[in-house]
């Protein structure tokens with residue numbers, strides 16, 4: 357064992373392999389009213405079996421869904437107040453060596469690709485600062501040539517003087533790789549498992565390093581060992597049955613809260629959105645399902661951050677905010693250069709990792725921009741979202757003071 361609890365043998369993978377996920381999903385499907393009431397009354401002693409009851413079909417109907425919503429709202433106010441933190445994704449690159457069937461950046465999609473230079477990244481970031489953001493999430497496809505550790509370190513170091521909070525959503529790394537990014541100034545690491553169903557995961561991740569389920573599942577622990585102060589996990593809803601994903605991500609969150617207790621934990625619940633490749637969700641996750649999932653997560657873990665991105669519509673986002681959401685994005689672009697048009701000159705068309713001639717048919721982008729990872733649903737500007745939050749009695753928070761506290 358070395359560093360902050362990094363032990364390559366005793367990771368969540370071992371616990372996940374012992375988890376009776378099938379049994380818990382069966383419990384959820386068969387939960388009775390008495391079990392839902394017991395789970396709602398269990399307080400801090402809630403188990404995964406209680407969580408299964410909270411995401412059960414019966415808990416998703418009156419009168420229980422209303423009670424879930426009431427408790428989730430009350431707990432959120434108690435732990436976070438009427439405060440919503442903002443972050444902005446900044447896409448660095450849409451080059452990727454993986455083929456994930458649901459993603460517009462997949463290697464085999466013939467799309468316009470680019471990796472922004474440091475100067476272009478700073479231009480994009482400057483625009484976002486002008487919108488009010490102070491927490492930035494750097495997002496990139498997984499490509500060792502274009503998105504190397506060195507490239508990421510340079511981007512972080514360039515942004516650090518003007519960005520109090522820098523998080524990353526990039527391909528998983530060894531502890532040493534993560535350490536160098538922490539040293540450069542990154543404090544948050546987001547890595548979604550996408551799906552916790554091993555068979556679906558294998559089918560969805562056709563080729564590339566991402567095919568290794570366990571390597572990805574251990575990433576938050578490697579990031580913690582490297583010193584990241586914030587860890588983000590999540591499941592991409594639409595790939596496998598949502599109750600199963602909810603129970604698995606709750607198990608993962610519970611494990612990380614115990615093991616990685618010095619870091620803040622956020623859980624994200626993105627639903628699949630249209631993207632290049634025109635992948636259709638394998639399962640339907642309705643608005644009511646998503647609402648129930650968020651309420652159950654909040655009740656189970658009152659202290660975790662819950663992230664809701666612009667993948668969801670304005671109407672739904674406004675409705676979900678009082679139920680447990682603590683961190684949102686606004687006015688997002690999911691392509692490199694999307695905010696200011698940076699990188700247009702370097703755009704190139706690739707398919708299967710190779711550059712192809714522009715006259716070949718390719719997936720159109722909006723104007724002469726790099727192709728987006730997925731299309732967003734809430735197109736309101738940050739200012740419009742802030743105004744709506746204020747009408748709802750919430751205070752928007754742009755700047756996180758954690759770094760100051762950490763350094764004091």
Ligand code: SF4
Pocket residue numbers: 452453454455456459460461462463496497498566
């Ligand atoms: S989901 Fe990530 S790893 Fe997979 S193709 Fe898209 S950018 Fe690459």
